Amino acid sequence: MQMSQTNPQAAFWNSDAGHAWVENQAILDHMFAPFETLLAASVHAGEHVLDVGCGTGATTLAAARQAGPDGRCTGVDISAPMIATARIRAAQAGLGASFVCADAQHYPFDGGAFDAIVSRFGIMFFADPVAAFANLRTATRPGGRLHLYAWRGADENPFMTAAERAAAPLVEVPPRLPGQPGQFAFADAGRVHAILRAAGWEGGAIDPVDVACEFPAAGLDGYIGRMGLLGRVLPTLEAPRRREVIDHARRAFEPFVRGETVHYTAACWRIAARADVIRR
Template identity: 35%
Template sequence: MSMAETATDAPREDTEFVRFWNEVLAPKFTRFRHVLVDGLTYHSEAVFPKLPVKAGDRVLDVGCGWGDTAMKLARIVGPEGKVVGIDCCDAFLADAKADLADADLTNVTFMRGDAEVALPEGEFDFVFSRFGTMFFANPVAGLRNMRRALRPGGRMVHIVWRDPADNPWLSMAKDIVLQYLPAPGEDARTCGPGPFSMADEATVRKMMEIAGYTDIAFERVDAPVRVGDDVEDAIAFQLAIGPAGEVFREAGDLAEQKRPEIEAALAEAIDDQVRDADGIVIDSSSWVISARNPGD
């Protein structure tokens, strides 16, 4: 399957998860792009120097978001290499293309697509995803499509969050908000399984085995995450995105009634966190999961 055949020649109706990302989450994520991109700098610095990528490689970046990782990979593979960034969010791709137009790169292409439905097949030396695969509603299908995008012997790396207890930057705010609001109901609209859906090593290893990978390895990376420029920014971020944001959003009018109490509680907790030159940082922990496509 060529790239042209995946998303442009035979468009498919978006899934509920893709619609939710485009309609609800994308504007919220864009508002906090300064946190979600710049805040992950420590993780990128720990991971990127170790990636199995070299000059001349063809690379696929799944869930590329605003394209920052795709462009970073493009500088590694150089002008003889090529990077394709794929995402399901129109707003993210529009910003990625705008940033690319201002960059000195000619080896990057962005395309709209859903990794759980279809990806280009057999075209890439390396497939990468930073904090994207944990939102797959059907993770085995998405992981299998990522493997099929690789040439035989090609490698993949995806980065996911570990346990909530090791990620207070996300779990702390949710625990506080749940003191004031009910948990989301079974019919709540969500972004998918959520940020901790791939926290368990044994479960994810089995998923990847079923998807056809070999040489599966897990490396733990602990690094701080910047959650906002200041306390006010961090509170707004937590109530818009992630587990706490989901609880707050689904509570509707009750959440707004309780907002002053919730914000006061969050302010107290966030004010106790460490600060660096750029803002407030809280501990986080991720799995860097690597594997190989043995070939069909």
């Protein structure tokens, strides 16, 4: 495992948070399936692709299917539980995707090894985003490209903050700190442009996209109980109190439930750039 154990993100994603993603893999894959399609469409047959923050591997496997037998797809993530699950899924699918448990900010990728870098919500957690994107630039061949998705602001994504807002009167929820690594760290498009330029990427384009997402309503309690900021707090509570908080928070999701399905819009940035110029 190529990562510093003093890295707060390494500690976080290798603890209960990583296991929560594994436990909710089916829900999250269903929810984010549209992004698999969007990212896979950017991959060409025979390409070598790196999936950053690959989690349990859904987007890496989608890219591998698109790249075909002559391609090579590698997923990298800081979470050992998620990488272990991704490797099992690749073996079960009979796909040649490989996975590295590492911090992509520091990992010594082979220079110019990849035709494309893709990511679905895996790039907002770097301690030093400029250093991370410079490292990814080194790993990309001249003419290679980025195709990434990151969240826009919290105010544009009410589904993602519904649980913590609803539960705030009942329990203390960790605050979201502007500018710190986390889900909405790339909300400011100007900051993202600056990061890409400083890291040596060319022709950066950051476009707003709204993606319709859904998942079965039967999975909502599991989602509330294990994911997001509230999901960090609930495991510390006694069972009756935990049930009370979940029931209270669930009411905040009523506007998103239609019949047996939860629907919401993911307000995101689509980030694209080129590795056209060798920076020294």
